[in-house]
Amino acid sequence: MRYAYYPGCSLHSMEKSYDRSVKAVCKHLGVELWEIPDWVCCGASSGHSMGHLVGLAIPAKSLVKAEKEGLDVLAPCAACWQRMVWVNHEVKSDPKMKDKISKAIEEEINGTSKIFSIIDGLAAIGLDKVAQAVKKPLNGLKVASYYGCYYVKPPKVAHVDDPENPHLMDDMMKAIGAEAVDWPFKTECCGTSMIFQDVGVTVSMSKKIVEMADKAGADVIVTACPVCEMNLDMRMEQINKQFNTNYKIPVVYFTELMAYAMGSAPQEIGLDSGHCTDTKSLLAKIS
Incomplete structure (x- = not known):
């Protein structure tokens, strides 16, 4: 199994124990993590407080890279995960918003990458495999x-x-x-x-x-x-x-x-x- 890995700001700063432990568990379970190159902050709180489109376009800049790689995304941070899930929700349910987001990031986004929380992502591997x-x-x-x-x-x-x-x-x-x-x-x-x-x-x-x-x-x-x-x-x-x-x-x-x-x-x-x-x-x- 291979995921596009989005660590987010907190895992690269104060919460390094989270980043280390996520990577360690994935290694133990044989999961490959491809860290999204040049990912940007998801904009949680600060981004979407500036406007709905801004709050969607910021995480979309990182998501579109995972789409190009054909990978689902693993986002350990709950706030990052939720912002990305919102992008997919809007892209799939509102064609006009999809066009606005694509125009804002100057790339077409289609919502084809599933966004996994760390809870869902590890559970999807199987509890039997975890136990083993x-x-x-x-x-x-x-x-x-x-x-x-x-x-x-x-x-x-x-x-x-x-x-x-x-x-x-x-x-x-x-x-x-x-x-x-x-x-x-x-x-x-x-x-x-x-x-x-x-x-x-x-x-x-x-x-x-x-x-x-x-x-x-x-x-x-x-x-x-x-x-x-x-x-x-x-x-x-x-x-x-x-x-x-x-x-x-x-x-x-x-x-x-x-x-x-x-x-x-x-x-x-x-x-x-x-x-x-x-x-x-x-x-x-x-x-």
Whole structure:
């Protein structure tokens, strides 16, 4: 299997552990990644806030390169993935918008490349194959899979299994030997979008997610969204200070646990040092 790989800005900057772990998992599973040459920022937030056409044309500049290569796209970042999915949705449903986008990027785009989230992309390989690649099963580890809101909303565009109760990330955690805990906050918003209006609201929303994961008995929270991971991970100390709590639940990418279970060393994928919340307890449990 071969994908056109779109890492996006976050995976090439603050979230390098995500980039490393995605590449490691794909290598373990025999998936070839062709990084889209000269890709540009997808324009999430800043781009589409300038106008609908601008928000579509920016990610289309990278998508059209994958189309020429005849490859489907793997976009690990939830925001990048959603912007690209929107492009395909508009191109296929609105001929006039398709022409406008093509004119804006000075190349014809047809929406022929399917856009895979990292969750869908790895699940498509098959859970059996995932399980077969495991060298160090994570037996006894209780995992809270946190999807966030980007992957499930709006349902007419985002198609990650079930918008109300997604399970593909849980299924992959089970495939590597971990226990996927049942908890009700899988798709709740972490509040990052509120940070510029009222950081107190963001901290409060994040606290509810961490609290519910803790009540479910989770040893770790895993996610596939850089925005969610950064927010929950960085705000753990802030949550404890504001609410007089003592939460120490590591927040990592689900691909980090997959890569580790498949044989990658923690330092290779950033599991040992790539996070704000200490992961020593997590590493001690899975070693």
